[in-house]
Amino acid sequence: MTADVQTGPAHAVPAPTTTRWHEVCAYEDLLPERGACALLEGIQVAIFRTFDGELFALSNFDPFSGAYVIARGILGTRGGTPTVASPMYKQVFDLRTGRCLDDTEVALPTFGVRRTPAGRVEVAL
Amino acid sequence: MDVGGDTRRRLVVIGHGPAGHRLVEALRERDTAGAWQITVIGEETRPAYDRVALTSYLTEDAELAFPAHGPGVRLHTGDPVTGIDRAARTVTTASGAVVGYDALVLATGSSPFVPPVPGRDLPGVFVYRTIDDLDALRAHCAARPDAGGVVVGGGLLGLEAARALQGLGVDTHVVEVAPWLMPRQLDEGGGAMLRRHIESLGLTVHAGTPMAGLEAGPDGGVARVRLSDGSAIESSVVVFSAGIRPRDELARGCGLPVGERGGIVVDATCRTADPAVWAVGECALVDGQVYGLVGPCFTMAEVVADRLLAEATGGPGQAAFGGADTSTKLKLMGVDVASFGDPFADRAEGTLGVTYTDPVGGVYKKLVVSDDARTLLGGVLVGDATTYPTLRAYVGAELPGSPEQTLFGGTEPAGGDLPGATVICSCNNVSAETIRCSIRDEGLTDVAAVKGCTRAGSSCGSCVPLVKKLLDAELVAAGIEVSKAICEHFEHSRAELFDIVRVRRITTFTQLINEHGRGRGCDICKPAVASILASLGNGHILDGEQAALQDTNDHFLANLQKNGTYSVVPRIPGGEITPDKLIVIGEVARDFGLYTKITGGQRIDLFGARVDQLPQIWKRLVDAGFESGHAYGKALRTVKSCVGSTWCRFGVQDSVAMAIRLELRYRGLRAPHKLKSAVSGCARECAEAQSKDFGVIATERGWNLYLAGNGGMRPRHADLFASDLDDETLIRYIDRFLMFYIRTADRLQRTASWLEGLDGGIDYLREVIVEDRLGICAELDAAMERHVAAYSDEWRDTLADPDKLRRFVSFVNAPTVPDPSIAFAPERDQIKPVLLAGPQLEVVSR
Ligand code: SRM
Ligand SMILES: Cc1cc2nc3c(=O)[nH]c(=O)nc-3n(C[C@H](O)[C@H](O)[C@H](O)COP(=O)(O)OP(=O)(O)OC[C@H]3O[C@@H](n4cnc5c(N)ncnc54)[C@H](O)[C@@H]3O)c2cc1C
Ligand code: SF4
Numbered sequence: 013m014t015a016d017v018q019t020g021p022a023h024a025v026p027a028p029t030t031t032r033w034h035e036v037c038a039y040e041d042l043l044p045e046r047g048a049c050a051l052l053e054g055i056q057v058a059i060f061r062t063f064d065g066e067l068f069a070l071s072n073f074d075p076f077s078g079a080y081v082i083a084r085g086i087l088g089t090r091g092g093t094p095t096v097a098s099p100m101y102k103q104v105f106d107l108r109t110g111r112c113l114d115d116t117e118v119a120l121p122t123f124g125v126r127r128t129p130a131g132r133v134e135v136a137l
Numbered sequence: 138m139d140v141g142g143d144t145r146r147r148l149v150v151i152g153h154g155p156a157g158h159r160l161v162e163a164l165r166e167r168d169t170a171g172a173w174q175i176t177v178i179g180e181e182t183r184p185a186y187d188r189v190a191l192t193s194y195l196t197e198d199a200e201l202a203f204p205a206h207g208p209g210v211r212l213h214t215g216d217p218v219t220g221i222d223r224a225a226r227t228v229t230t231a232s233g234a235v236v237g238y239d240a241l242v243l244a245t246g247s248s249p250f251v252p253p254v255p256g257r258d259l260p261g262v263f264v265y266r267t268i269d270d271l272d273a274l275r276a277h278c279a280a281r282p283d284a285g286g287v288v289v290g291g292g293l294l295g296l297e298a299a300r301a302l303q304g305l306g307v308d309t310h311v312v313e314v315a316p317w318l319m320p321r322q323l324d325e326g327g328g329a330m331l332r333r334h335i336e337s338l339g340l341t342v343h344a345g346t347p348m349a350g351l352e353a354g355p356d357g358g359v360a361r362v363r364l365s366d367g368s369a370i371e372s373s374v375v376v377f378s379a380g381i382r383p384r385d386e387l388a389r390g391c392g393l394p395v396g397e398r399g400g401i402v403v404d405a406t407c408r409t410a411d412p413a414v415w416a417v418g419e420c421a422l423v424d425g426q427v428y429g430l431v432g433p434c435f436t437m438a439e440v441v442a443d444r445l446l447a448e449a450t451g452g453p454g455q456a457a458f459g460g461a462d463t464s465t466k467l468k469l470m471g472v473d474v475a476s477f478g479d480p481f482a483d484r485a486e487g488t489l490g491v492t493y494t495d496p497v498g499g500v501y502k503k504l505v506v507s508d509d510a511r512t513l514l515g516g517v518l519v520g521d522a523t524t525y526p527t528l529r530a531y532v533g534a535e536l537p538g539s540p541e542q543t544l545f546g547g548t549e550p551a552g553g554d555l556p557g558a559t560v561i562c563s564c565n566n567v568s569a570e571t572i573r574c575s576i577r578d579e580g581l582t583d584v585a586a587v588k589g590c591t592r593a594g595s596s597c598g599s600c601v602p603l604v605k606k607l608l609d610a611e612l613v614a615a616g617i618e619v620s621k622a623i624c625e626h627f628e629h630s631r632a633e634l635f636d637i638v639r640v641r642r643i644t645t646f647t648q649l650i651n652e653h654g655r656g657r658g659c660d661i662c663k664p665a666v667a668s669i670l671a672s673l674g675n676g677h678i679l680d681g682e683q684a685a686l687q688d689t690n691d692h693f694l695a696n697l698q699k700n701g702t703y704s705v706v707p708r709i710p711g712g713e714i715t716p717d718k719l720i721v722i723g724e725v726a727r728d729f730g731l732y733t734k735i736t737g738g739q740r741i742d743l744f745g746a747r748v749d750q751l752p753q754i755w756k757r758l759v760d761a762g763f764e765s766g767h768a769y770g771k772a773l774r775t776v777k778s779c780v781g782s783t784w785c786r787f788g789v790q791d792s793v794a795m796a797i798r799l800e801l802r803y804r805g806l807r808a809p810h811k812l813k814s815a816v817s818g819c820a821r822e823c824a825e826a827q828s829k830d831f832g833v834i835a836t837e838r839g840w841n842l843y844l845a846g847n848g849g850m851r852p853r854h855a856d857l858f859a860s861d862l863d864d865e866t867l868i869r870y871i872d873r874f875l876m877f878y879i880r881t882a883d884r885l886q887r888t889a890s891w892l893e894g895l896d897g898g899i900d901y902l903r904e905v906i907v908e909d910r911l912g913i914c915a916e917l918d919a920a921m922e923r924h925v926a927a928y929s930d931e932w933r934d935t936l937a938d939p940d941k942l943r944r945f946v947s948f949v950n951a952p953t954v955p956d957p958s959i960a961f962a963p964e965r966d967q968i969k970p971v972l973l974a975g976p977q978l979e980v981v982s983r
């Protein structure tokens with residue numbers, strides 16, 4: 013990255029203090045085995061629904077490319093671990109921990125995510 | 138600089154180049170007890186970077202910095218050391234700092250040699266060694282478009298510099314004193330062949346004529362290079378690359394012995410005459426030799442790290458420098474040159490030189506072997522260096538076949554036979570045995586893991602093919618089948634999966650993976666299966682479960698760009714377009730603020746669209762009669778055309794009409810990789826059809842069909858498949874060719890490498906397509922007819938389906954909010970993407 017980098021406070025991930033749950037969408041709005049992105053207090057959260065119905069939430073920021081694209085990656089498994097591959101340069105991340113399986117020094121921040129009895133999806137900041 | 142009241146030993150390293158950097162890393166890795174406290178003092182303003190890749194800084198703005206040292210290393214840059222006081226054990230820097238040491242390592246590298254010719258100090262004269270040199274060179278050339286330039290020196294670095302200078306728009310000449318290029322690596326035959334390759338790149342070579350001097354122009358800067366034969370080359374930029382000189386001035390200044398022709402004298406442990414002082418890298422004279430390659434420099438750094446550690450812990454230091462492989466390969470796009478071992482060994486008694494010359498193909502190869510023709514001593518490859526990694530590894534060992542067989546590439550040895558001591562990666566000095574052991578002990582199963590574990594393949598990369606071979610051989614030996622499995626989820630190759638899906642009439646990924654795979658797939662098998670399903674006609678690629686399989690490009694029917702926006706490419710069949718349609722494209726681009734560019738495929742690309750804008754943009758385009766150009770798909774891209782017989786005075790057929798006909802016939806056809814085509818109206822070949830997957834060239838009597846050509850990374854001329862075909866036969870052959878390829882190729886295999894791997898090659902292909910040897914032509918024809926009949930525009934269908942349209946939002950919880958991370962800056966009256974700083978990386982502790 014060159015001199016073109018600007019800093020936007022809106023994109024920083026705040027230190028986890030108190031947990032606030034945010035309603036995002038209906039569970040049915042999420043396609044099975046695909047991601048969607050939510051904008052919550054200026055933070056981009058990638059939310060995934062796996063084929064067995066589980067939900068995961070990670071930062072949408074791809075540290076390898078510097079673009080906000082994780083939600084658009086392909087879901088899958090690697091040796092039993094549920095994963096998402098960045099659509100940009102294809103690094104694979106563990107959906108449960110955010111850890112990058114191709115470069116273990118890198119991890120994406122993860123967020124709490126749940127499905128309410130009313131069928132809504134909520135994310136914790 | 139205060140080194141504190143620490144009781145640890147103090148190590149000072151002078152110079153932060155690759156050798157200094159590696160020394161610090163190697164020591165830190167092993168010195169777990171922290172016996173050494175390290176201070177590095179560097180002259181350059183930036184920390185160490187990958188000098189080997191320097192040229193990519195100029196050509197691709199590549200990021201060269203090495204990883205930063207962890208905590209505990211003091212790095213002081215931009216302040217050269219000016220003196221060493223060995224009695225007091227201190228060094229002094231230009232800024233006046235005095236630093237004490239218990240051990241001192243000189244890693245000062247070398248500087249380019251500039252011969253003492255008149256005019257060498259004129260403005261416009263450069264060397265090619267540091268990032269600062271390149272910045273200055275670039276700025277100088279930018280201010281002088283259309284400049285002529287001269288590189289003095291036709292060795293490895295000189296040629297690399299010449300090509301880079303040419304890349305800056307400079308008409309470049311190379312002046313070499315010796316009678317041929319790369320005289321230190323090549324013999325005369327190789328040098329002559331290399332010259333042809335270099336000249337075909339547009340560089341002018343002057344060999345065998347020394348330079349007399351540089352002359353200034355009216356502005357006081359260099360304007361001309363005068364040669365000793367009286368001739369002159371107009372040039373407003375001159376780059377010296379005439380060899381290197383070790384930077385031993387500090388050693389001289391404090392009375393340490395240096396070699397007759399420079400270099401700090403060290404023993405095999407890299408220690409100087411003063412036991413507290415060591416020297417590593419290009420400044421060191423070890424074994425009476427100064428090494429100008431990074432591999433030996435790394436080895437020396439490792440040796441000293443080992444010795445320093447032993448000294449601090451009282452352990453047994455064992456590492457020693459035992460000579461180094463000086464094989465080299467030129468890093469020039471499009472020119473294959475390599476030398477390995479001792480390429481001049483045939484000048485000695487008791488050796489044999491075997492040469493092979495192909496003047497047409499521009500290939501020259503020489504192997505030097507012992508007089509029983511068994512042991513490989515060295516050699517030279519020009520024009521085709523594919524066997525370089527293997528041959529290099531065999532230096533000093535017995536060849537698996539006769540030299541002739543080896544030269545013709547007949548006996549590509551399996552990595553398994555290589556003797557254990559053979560150095561596979563000379564950049565990082567990794568032997569076959571080390572690689573084998575780490576594969577076995579660590580249970581490694583892919584090249585990336587081997588790289589990470591042993592460093593083999595992580596510098597210049599030329600040994601990677603061999604590393605892969607060793608790995609495969611080890612896996613086979615361990616009973617792990619080196620399978621053609623596409624990924625961990627399927628045992629099958631793509632071609633096998635294709636047949637399973639076709640024969641069993643499988644229509645969903647879930648069914649396929651449940652019945653024939655395991656797990657839930659990944660970014661490799663999912664798009665591959667999506668492509669197979671699409672090739673076999675399973676409706677819209679975003680229908681139902683198929684949507685979840687697609688790569689982001691296919692998912693949004695557009696091409697992902699570096700900042701997360703997408704590009705839009707409407708189809709312009711054959712490159713023919715009406716003024717009205719051109720205006721529509723212009724209006725759409727203007728209204729949505731998109732960057733526009735004419736592509737290399739004879740159409741127009743609109744960049745910078747957010748996902749939520751894509752449907753609006755396509756609505757406008759579809760209404761004006763455009764359809765998807767499939768730039769995002771592994772599918773037919775474009776059929777380029779030349780203007781042909783309608784306008785051109787030489788044309789013999791209507792190439793535009795044929796190109797449009799072909800493009801409309803095969804549009805939307807999903808394949809293992811992208812497909813490209815072109816049609817030329819006569820043998821002048823203005824459409825470049827011979828570089829395409831299928832190319833067509835008009836003749837007086839019809840069309841010649843060329844198959845399996847390729848541009849890109851490894852260009853391949855297409856093969857002439859059939860001549861003077863009428864329209865209908867032409868199309869029938871192409872139909873069959875495409876369908877046969879789609880059925881049998883690997884994932885991401887273009888037609889060129891598919892044909893190269895096909896047993897029997899083009900002749901076999903003719904038997905299949907023309908003579909129906911496999912009896913499948915009727916099936917292939919029918920499959921293509923189904924494709925043509927089922928075609929419908931992906932974007933038109935998407936716009937008509939609210940379910941599909943719902944996906945085109947940046948945020949599920951705020952569908953109308955545009956992505957705030959997307960930003961642009963102006964450039965040449967258009968936009969360019971700007972990446973905003975993201976959140977901090979979370980670093981997992983090891
Ligand atoms: C836009 C364009 C460059 C331009 O501004 O001119 C382009 C852009 C890309 N090319 Fe290309 N190629 C473009 C013409 C070419 C050509 C020239 C041609 O088609 O006549 C070639 C050489 C011919 C060939 O392919 O044989 C070419 C050889 C490649 C290759 C190397 C393929 C190979 O087999 O070695 C890649 C990499 C790949 O596909 O794996 C590539 C990949 C790409 C990708 C897809 C890289 C990526 O993943 O981002 C670029 C994205 C396209 C986009 O965002 O719209 N592009 N690319 C050209 C689009 C043509 C079009 O209208 O569809
Ligand atoms: C364009 C180019 C391409 C190359 N390509 C290849 C290749 O393909 N393969 C290959 O094997 N090799 C290649 N090389 C050679 C390779 O870069 C060198 O072998 C390697 O850089 C040597 O490392 P070093 O640390 O010994 O010296 P250097 O890289 O020269 O680093 C020495 C550092 O010490 C600093 N220094 C010097 N004196 C002082 C002082 N008094 N005080 C403080 N600091 C000082 C210098 O400023 C410099 O930063 C290439 C070199 C160039 C220039
Ligand atoms: S290929 Fe032939 S017809 Fe086409 S433009 Fe060139 S000369 Fe004219």
Ligand code: FES
Nearest residue numbers: 562564596597598
């Ligand atoms: S030989 Fe250069 S990386 Fe292995």
